Every structure is written in C-alpha cells, then in structure tokens.
Amino acid sequence: MPVTAAPAAASHDVRATPYGPDFDALRRQDPEIADVMLGEVRRQADGLQLIAAENFASPAVLAALGSPLANKYAEGYPGARHHGGCEFVDAAERIAVDRAKALFGAEHANVQPHSGSSAVLAAYAALLRPGDTVLAMGLAFGGHLTHGSPANFSGRWFDFVPYGVDAGTGLIDYDQVRTLARTHRPKAIVCGSISYPRHIDYALFREIADEVGAYLIADAAHPMGLIAGGAAPSPVPYADVVCATTHKVLRGPRGGLILCGAELAERIDRAVFPFTQGGAQMHTIAAKAVAFGEAATPAFSAYAHQVVDHARVLAAGLAAEGFALTTGGTDTHLITADPSPLGIDGRLARLRLAAAGVVLDTCALPYGDGRGIRLGTAAVTTQGMGPAEMAKVATLFTAALSEDPAEAARVRADVRDLAGRFPPYGR
Ligand SMILES: Cc1ncc(COP(=O)(O)O)c(C=O)c1O
Numbered sequence: 001m002p003v004t005a006a007p008a009a010a011s012h013d014v015r016a017t018p019y020g021p022d023f024d025a026l027r028r029q030d031p032e033i034a035d036v037m038l039g040e041v042r043r044q045a046d047g048l049q050l051i052a053a054e055n056f057a058s059p060a061v062l063a064a065l066g067s068p069l070a071n072k073y074a075e076g077y078p079g080a081r082h083h084g085g086c087e088f089v090d091a092a093e094r095i096a097v098d099r100a101k102a103l104f105g106a107e108h109a110n111v112q113p114h115s116g117s118s119a120v121l122a123a124y125a126a127l128l129r130p131g132d133t134v135l136a137m138g139l140a141f142g143g144h145l146t147h148g149s150p151a152n153f154s155g156r157w158f159d160f161v162p163y164g165v166d167a168g169t170g171l172i173d174y175d176q177v178r179t180l181a182r183t184h185r186p187k188a189i190v191c192g193s194i195s196y197p198r199h200i201d202y203a204l205f206r207e208i209a210d211e212v213g214a215y216l217i218a219d220a221a222h223p224m225g226l227i228a229g230g231a232a233p234s235p236v237p238y239a240d241v242v243c244a245t246t247h248k249v250l251r252g253p254r255g256g257l258i259l260c261g262a263e264l265a266e267r268i269d270r271a272v273f274p275f276t277q278g279g280a281q282m283h284t285i286a287a288k289a290v291a292f293g294e295a296a297t298p299a300f301s302a303y304a305h306q307v308v309d310h311a312r313v314l315a316a317g318l319a320a321e322g323f324a325l326t327t328g329g330t331d332t333h334l335i336t337a338d339p340s341p342l343g344i345d346g347r348l349a350r351l352r353l354a355a356a357g358v359v360l361d362t363c364a365l366p367y368g369d370g371r372g373i374r375l376g377t378a379a380v381t382t383q384g385m386g387p388a389e390m391a392k393v394a395t396l397f398t399a400a401l402s403e404d405p406a407e408a409a410r411v412r413a414d415v416r417d418l419a420g421r422f423p424p425y426g427r
Helices: 023-029 031-046 059-065 087-104 116-127 153-157 174-184 202-212 224-228 262-276 282-295 298-321 346-355 378-382 387-400 405-420
Strands: 108-110 133-137 159-163 188-191 215-219 241-245 256-260 334-338 361-364 371-376
Touching (some): 023 031, 031 405, 059 282, 087 108, 087 282, 108 262, 116 153, 116 241, 116 262, 133 174, 159 174, 174 202, 188 202, 202 215, 224 298, 256 262, 298 371, 298 378, 298 387, 346 361, 346 371, 346 387, 346 405, 378 387, 387 405
Parallel strands (some): 133 159, 133 188, 188 215
Antiparallel strands (some): 108 256, 241 256, 334 371, 361 371
C-alpha cells in the first residue's frame, strides 16, 4: 500500500507508547461516566446489534480514537496548517489520504468530514448554489435527511425533486429518474440511500446525469465497506463526488470521507475547510487511517463478502418466517422488511425485538402507511457469527414478536446465549 513516510519518531515501538486509553483512570476519577460507559460496553455484547449502520471497530481503531492526537488543533491541510506542531498529525492525515485513494482507486480523498452528513454538506457546497435543483431519492423511499428533508439544511437551501422506487418490485425506477431529470434539469443528481438493499446502477445514473448536464453525487455511506472489500460495485469511476461514512460496514471510527477526481479536489477541500468545518479531528483521522489499512487486507475482503452472504441467509429466513422483504431480498448488508403479514407494525416489532435483546431500526415503507424494520449484518459478522447463526436469528425474530411473556423471556435468554458465544472484543 503506498503510504507517505511518517516522521522518524513515529516509528517508535508502539508497545513503548507513553500514553493510551486508561479506563482505570476514568473509573477512579469519574465513576459515574465510567459506569455509563461500562454499561454500554455490556449492552453491546449482551444482545444482537443489527442496526445496519453500526459495527464493532477494532481495538486498534479505538486506540487511535482514544489517543492524545485528540489534543491537537490542525486547521487546514497537511503542510498548510494554521497551527504549529502539526508534523505528526500531518503524517497521520497524509497516510489516511493515501490509503483511502489506494483502497478506492480515487484521484483525491478528503478525510476530514466529521460525519456522513458533513461530507454531503461539503459536496453540495462545492458544486451547488442555494436554490439549485437537486434530484435525489425521496425520504419515503430511503433517501437520507441530507437528500432534501425539510428538517435538514438540504431541504431548506436547495430545491429537491424526489425520485422513488417501483411499486411492484421496490427497485429504483430508473425510467422515472430519467423523466424527472429531463423535466427538472437538476444541477446535481444524488444516488444513495439509508435502506435500499440492492446494488445501485451507477453507470445508468452517470448516463442520466450526462444527458441533462448534472453532477452525479454518490452518497455511498452504507455500502462503502462492501465496496472496499470488493463485495459491491464502486461508484468511483462514475460519480463526480463520492460521499461516505467510515463507521458502518467499513468498520472505522465515526466520521465522513469524500472522494473525487483531481479536477474537483481543490473545490472539495475548500468546501470542507474553511467553508463548512473548522479544525480537523486528528485522532479520528488517525483512526480512519487504521481502518483503511485494515480494509485493504484479504481478511477484510473475506469479511465483506461474508456480510452479504449472511444478509442473504437472514433475509431468506425472515421471508420463510412470514416477513415481506422489500425488493424480495438483498445484494448488500441491508435488509428492509414489512412485518405486517405477521399482524404487527414495524414500531411494535422493534419494541418487542429490543425487549428480547435484538436491536434494529424501523424504516419508512415505500408504499402504505405502516413502518418496516431495517437491519444489517455487519456487526454480527464482525463478532464472528456465521450462516448457521443467521438462520437461528431469523427464528428468534418471530419468537420475539410473541405477546406471551414466558416466550419473550425464553427468547431473551436464547439471544443472550447466542451473543455470549461471540464476544465482540474477546473474553
Ligand atoms: C446515505 C447516508 N447518507 C448520510 C448519512 C449520514 O451520516 P452521519 O450520521 O455520519 O452524519 C447516512 C447515515 O446513516 C446515510 O445512510
């Protein structure tokens, strides 16, 4: 992997590091917060974490996050900072950028966005003016808040036109996208979703964008880890700008990432800093570098393919149990399903599942007024579960929906037993 050399002192034996996260110090000084933290650590290990956007970051990623790089102010970019003393954090950012470019085959990477939303904000800031028309997936169909929600800057500052999915198949209606693009002549088209379980046809989106002279922004927050591992198609060859998060399937720290071609590099960088953000979070950037390094390994590629295999097994199991799967299945880590054939709405299903220790989200359903459930297999795959466990999880779902308290208690015990066999951070 081509990485820029770090300053000499950074190559010290890491075992001799003078400071690392010290949980005993936290417990001594602030038992109240230590208790909260340990409670959360236990909660994560004590149930099934099926929130599609979550994962278990590695101890190395967590160590970088808990490091004194958090102390360092570093406005600007490597070699051009507004603060002194940046030689080591400059090295961290250069390594993160080089690794991201190599991992995704991109000409330019900006690793500073604090979150996925900040990445999208910066992409809009780089390419659009307030009032411009943008075509994006409607929120009822799986668009993110940054894709035109009136409660978000995007809906307030831009004129969003929503596209949807086919009522019968649940698949993106590309004919509708093309018709809307021809009618509204958007300045940008956004492809990406919080819940679409299928691969996106980036080449077709590119063709439609070119036909109407629009920028193509791929918001690949969800599939970016699959893309890194070669388990999903990449938008990089097609989109003008790719936005992503680093914390979902990609399994890095909470944060954002932007990739683009060389011609947009300066506009993107300026849109992140100084336009939409201040000082970069250097501990997070170091942790992103660690995560990109992990994602470049064969082990990560195997994990990414397993995530998809597991989602397929779980989806098939849920369908067999009576859930109505959106699009009939999945190509990714994501499953969205309507539990109404089982006589229950997504909201109540989530509550009952949570009581059994199965943690997931509800989601909008493209058609009808009920809510569905949305789940993903990244975290359970990271903790080492396999296809047999996914098949078991599907049966636990229906049992967890039971109104009978004795059955609910039995399912909670089964979930605890299953999770206990796969501790996310070892025993
Ligand atoms: C498609 C998409 N875009 C943007 C985001 C925003 O990411 P963040 O919560 O880090 O701001 C998400 C998060 O779920 C997402 O799924």
